[in-house]
Amino acid sequence: MSESTRLDAFPLFVRKQTQKIPAKITALSVDRRQFLKISGVSVGSGFILAACSEQTAEMQSAPVSCASQHDLNVFISIDCDDTVTLTLHRSEMGQGIRTGLAQVLADELDAEWSKLKFEQALGDEKYGSQNTDGSRSIRHDYARLRKLAATARTMLEHAAAQVWETDLSNVEAKAHAVHHKLNNRRLSYGALAELAAGQSIPDDSAIKLKAHTDFNYIGKAIDLIDIDALTSGSAVFGYDVQVPDMLYASIERCPVLGGKLKRCHEDEARKVPGVVDIITLPQNTVPVLFQAWHGVVVIATNTWAATQGREKLTCDWDLGKNAEHNSQAYFEMLKSRVNEDCEPTNSLGDVEAAFDNAASTHEAVYQVPYQPHAPMEVPAAVADVSDSGCEIWSCTQAPQGARDHVAQALGMAKENIKVNVTFLGGAFGRKSKHDFCVEAALISKAVGKPVKVCWTREDDIRFDYYHAMSAQYFKASFDKDAQVTGWLQRTAFPSIVSIFAPEYGNTNPEWELDLGFDELPVAVKNIRHEKGKSEAHVRIGWLRSVANIHHAFARSSFIDELAHKARQHPLSFFEQIMGPDRIFEPKNENWNYSNYGETTESNPISTARLKAVARTVVEKSDFTQNAAENSGWGLAASRSFLAYVAIASKVSVVDEHLTIEEVHCAIDCGLAVNPDRVRSQMEGAVIFGMSIALMGEISVRDGQVEQSNFDDFLLARMRQSPKKIVVHIIDSKEVPAGVGEPGLPPVAPSIANAIFAATGNRIRELPINKVYSV
């Protein structure tokens, strides 16, 4: 297949969009040191500036006629017709990152919004990390992209100064043109593009970032750049990709992780019209990583034929030792482990002495089951493998990682692998595992044609990388004045590391406990945190906010339990147990804490900011301890991904039926690049958190997941959605923190705490639909 037919088959994202082919350009390499200075990222190959080799002499008199596009850097290209093309390098999965990145780039470039075009980047190291998870896009790229765009703006100014033979101080870029301050002359960005691209890259000292007061787009509720595509059916998701001669594959996977195919009768499947081939993907080895799951693949001329053929297979499996895994029994084991001494991870003071001298103590055990990701778009990838290379089209969160793993699976140099990123129909962490890209590549290689791997919903629910099931034990002691004197917390859950390096042992690394367990200790003199051992029997993965989900549920529930024991208002107790306003510095307390990869200097841990969000949701809502009969309010607050979020939920419980009436959320995420997208992420986190709290459960019997589709694995629907969700964004100029994930952790405990306020019934096990109808 030629390159041109491929482009016809899959112009990125929107079919109407035309592909721009840059005209003849001369590439200038800038050395690595220079690149690092500009971009602040560690990548190897260098920063490519593309520039026309000839400079025009006619620049001064009139805009230059020129048909080519000029790359000022890998993110910004300017066409001579004034169109600015922004290359957006992170995956769009609903967080609005394409709009957010465009705001940052366009603002520092001082571009006009109506003259922007957007392209999605291929997976390539030259962009820096494209791994779209960890709520990292804005917090990592905000400063970097501002500087890159400001550099491009400065290069345009240099070009204008050169044309006008004047000092740089006499020119100013504004609204898509450079203006001469001493006369009325102006040159549009398009007119300057060619000359600007040939400028040397200015020193840091020559780059001036805009003042916040001069922002045109940053901090504004800019509309989604993709709104038309997303409401017209023209947005292309991974499952939508079609390339010429493409075949469709459906995989009958081994029902248990690590099992092996004994035999498979394929004859009936081969008779299904449209079925063209049947192959076997090899048995999985340890570590399981992002391998294609072992199974029998039916390849056909369309999706329906592939799934029909698959249904006609009769497979006999040796299920292996994970077939002994039963989640119910496993819960009992995890609970018994956390009821006994485990391995200390962090401690302060002497918790035993505090318990010995206590006026009273309180203890509780919490459990949260396995959770799937269940994005509305199941995993999807198209691969076209030939002797010379491989092209992938996929809804991947991590195109660079997908490239690496596909290269490894095919035994091919990664330079020969091209990964196109489509829109992602939800992801939540599922699509940063590349197993589906590897599957598509292996199948395409085997049949010698482009192949789309077509997961069913049943495949998605049964073959996920699950959020770990967990048990946690909490104990606290009070003195005679109802002050908390001792605090012990234990957690046990199978580790994500199990998929990478099971030999690490059945224990959690420090970073996994930093997700909500060793985050910010309560202001109690005697504290101990402990972790228990837990073996993995299914693929364990990261799901939106990761271990914060269960850690925040247990911790925020327990704080609420203590508030009631102490007969205090939940907010005043929370403020008291978080201690006076202070910056918690883990190093000073011998407390190990990784702070989401940032230093505590750049992103300090502030009790004041945490208490402020809790106060905000209480003060801005009708939060009361004296709600009407059968109803109640619950509060929870946590810091995760460097942001502070509090949730206040109001519930009613009537005739054993639970209704979430109203939810207030306050977030302090530092500077909000697009407040409306922050708001939508919080609304979404409330609904996502409701699904986990009310009905989210994956159970395993004999190694096999018991749920299969949306009739036995339930998600929140419109009728269950609160009629009122109010989001309060704390006005802040602090560095941007994460947004996609931090809304989620406080949701479940706020609901459980509200149920206690309404009924006196304490929920310690999720999901809540085991107790109440929802």
Next chain:
Amino acid sequence: MVSITINGETTEINADPVTPLLWVIRDELKFTGTKFGCGKGLCGACTVHLNGQAIRSCSVPVAAATNQEITTIEGLAAGKSKNPYIGQAVRDAWAEFNVPQCGYCQPGQIMSATALLTNNSTPSDADIDNAMSGNICRCGTYPRIRSAIKKAAEVQS
């Protein structure tokens, strides 16, 4: 051969009559705006209009759709649905409230919302709950969908 009329155009398709309409629309006719979500009529991602009414195309055999008017999201966006003004009002309201997050379920949501407003120009919250609870949105855009439906209803009246 099966003859079906989609977005105003009639096409002869070489498909097994029991093939779900969804796969004919997507794989054969290349209207990929209609999404696969569950294959069992549980999530609404595949919602299209059959003579103006919302149906789950994953659970309707293509044979049942012959000689009837089928509209997909592409047809609705191009003004080819039975009630083009309602379809446009819904899309406009979706834009005004910036409803989508990932957007995958939104074609189905828009098809369901348009069918609702075709049958009921002033839906109550309960009407919206009933008409829209068959469409799952994992991102959690329900509050904005509700607001957008009310806005589209207001514009229509």
